[in-house]
Amino acid sequence: MGKMWEGRFSKALDQTADDFNSSISFDSKMFRQDIKGSMAHAAMLGAKEIISVEDANTIIGALQGILEDIEKGTLKIDMTCEDIHMFVEAELTNRIGDVGKRLHTARSRNDQVALDIRMYLRDETNKVIELLKDTVQAIIEQAQENKDAILPGYTHLQRAQPITFGHHLMAYAMMLLRDISRLKDALKRMNFSPLGSCALAGTTYNTDRNFTAQKLGFDGITANSIDGVSDRDFCIELASAFSLIMMHLSRFSEEIILWSSWEFKFIELDDSFTTGSSIMPQKKNSDMAELVRGKTGRVYGDLMALLTMLKGLPLAYNKDMQEDKEAIFDSVETVQKCLEVFAPMVRTFTVCRDNMYKAAQKGFINATDLADYMVKKGLPFRTAYKTVGQIVAYCIENNKVLDTMSLEEYKKYSDLFEEDLYNEISLETCVSKRISEGGTSVESVEKQIKIALESLKND
Numbered sequence: 001m002g003k004m005w006e007g008r009f010s011k012a013l014d015q016t017a018d019d020f021n022s023s024i025s026f027d028s029k030m031f032r033q034d035i036k037g038s039m040a041h042a043a044m045l046g047a048k049e050i051i052s053v054e055d056a057n058t059i060i061g062a063l064q065g066i067l068e069d070i071e072k073g074t075l076k077i078d079m080t081c082e083d084i085h086m087f088v089e090a091e092l093t094n095r096i097g098d099v100g101k102r103l104h105t106a107r108s109r110n111d112q113v114a115l116d117i118r119m120y121l122r123d124e125t126n127k128v129i130e131l132l133k134d135t136v137q138a139i140i141e142q143a144q145e146n147k148d149a150i151l152p153g154y155t156h157l158q159r160a161q162p163i164t165f166g167h168h169l170m171a172y173a174m175m176l177l178r179d180i181s182r183l184k185d186a187l188k189r190m191n192f193s194p195l196g197s198c199a200l201a202g203t204t205y206n207t208d209r210n211f212t213a214q215k216l217g218f219d220g221i222t223a224n225s226i227d228g229v230s231d232r233d234f235c236i237e238l239a240s241a242f243s244l245i246m247m248h249l250s251r252f253s254e255e256i257i258l259w260s261s262w263e264f265k266f267i268e269l270d271d272s273f274t275t276g277s278s279i280m281p282q283k284k285n286s287d288m289a290e291l292v293r294g295k296t297g298r299v300y301g302d303l304m305a306l307l308t309m310l311k312g313l314p315l316a317y318n319k320d321m322q323e324d325k326e327a328i329f330d331s332v333e334t335v336q337k338c339l340e341v342f343a344p345m346v347r348t349f350t351v352c353r354d355n356m357y358k359a360a361q362k363g364f365i366n367a368t369d370l371a372d373y374m375v376k377k378g379l380p381f382r383t384a385y386k387t388v389g390q391i392v393a394y395c396i397e398n399n400k401v402l403d404t405m406s407l408e409e410y411k412k413y414s415d416l417f418e419e420d421l422y423n424e425i426s427l428e429t430c431v432s433k434r435i436s437e438g439g440t441s442v443e444s445v446e447k448q449i450k451i452a453l454e455s456l457k458n459d
């Protein structure tokens with residue numbers, strides 16, 4: 001297809017160069033935003049009498065037709081066009097002749113593309129927020145159901161203190177809730193319209209940038225036209241928020257993979273979210289969680305690509321910036337795909353409470369509580385800590401655990417030990433006594449669930 005800009009040139013663009021230059025294979029995704037942006041622009045041109053109202057209406061009507069035809073599938077996007085902006089304009093002129101050629105008055109592809117990406121990312125990020133909410137909801141459901149299931153809590157992947165499964169799960173709910181607020185925050189900063197910045201310097205026409213901004217759902221206009229067409233900081237901010245989401249999902253995935261293993265068997269993934277092996281009949285693999293963990297690297301890569309692409313660019317627009325789209329599109333789509341599979345995977349796993357409990361029983365997970373028992377009887381914590389350390393060493397040597405030591409044995413270490421110590425160090429007591437805010441007791445977890453539900457409602 002002939003180029004819009006061919007007037008200045010005496011030779012056609014080399015085919016390889018043309019292919020290299022083209023972005024329509026990936027920016028055609030923005031056809032809706034491009035057309036809606038153009039409709040608002042045409043309405044503004046009419047309202048400000050830069051073109052006649054009649055021409056504006058003809059353009060708007062034709063653009064509406066193009067949008068509907070693409071959505072219906074009766075109009076195929078011509079992949080030989082340089083980009084989606086060129087395609088829509090060419091199709092418009094195709095349909096209404098010279099009137100269509102008036103649309104690009106007081107506009108450049110530079111402000112057009114800066115507008116389209118913002119609108120596209122606004123739509124897609126809102127989808128991510130909905131998916132995150134659903135994932136938090138799924139976590140809350142599991143936490144509610146398993147708020148009293150006891151398992152070992154780990155530090156250094158060593159059994160540390162007994163916790164409830166609800167408590168552990170709600171940690172992820174809090175992380176994802178922060179991710180939601182991070183996205184909303186980024187959206188707020190992004191939601192200013194660059195349309196009307198034109199190529200970089202603004203325009204001599206008497207345009208009304210607030211008119212289009214308002215029509216397109218922006219909170220205002222970018223205050224500097226060079227900034228409006230030059231920066232893609234909003235892409236980077238979102239890519240960084242997406243990277244954090246992936247980091248959270250990846251840590252959760254790692255635990256789901258561990259918990260599903262025979263060594264742990266704390267949870268059983270639903271058959272509909274696991275796969276088998278082609279050779280080992282016994283296998284049930286946690287592929288979904290592994291893929292989420294694997295795709296995290298990809299999203300980090302997109303963030304790096306964007307940061308690096310922009311770092312050396314002089315103002316204003318440079319063609320390098322066309323590279324923003326594949327990176328940010330990949331990142332938002334990957335996050336969406338991961339969340340789409342993650343929420344139902346979490347919602348449908350079953351919890352093996354007995355295995356969790358057994359894992360918490362072995363070892364010295366209640367050692368802190370034994371020290372606390374002595375502290376409550378008057379001993380300074382450091383002294384109690386040392387005594388319990390000696391008791392643990394004795395147990396290891398004699399193949400015992402704290403619960404199986406006799407009172408006589410305990411008495412050798414301190415007169416403070418009485419029969420009531422056994423109740424104090426039972427797993428149930430260890431958990432139910434941790435009533436501090438944010439702690440692991442059922443009561444505390446219920447509060448955390450309430451906070452999370454409240455936050456979901458207000459968002």
Ligand code: ARG
Binds near residue numbers: 109113319321322
């Ligand atoms: N396809 C281009 C991009 O995505 C549109 C902007 C082109 N502007 C220009 N001055 N060549 O960045």
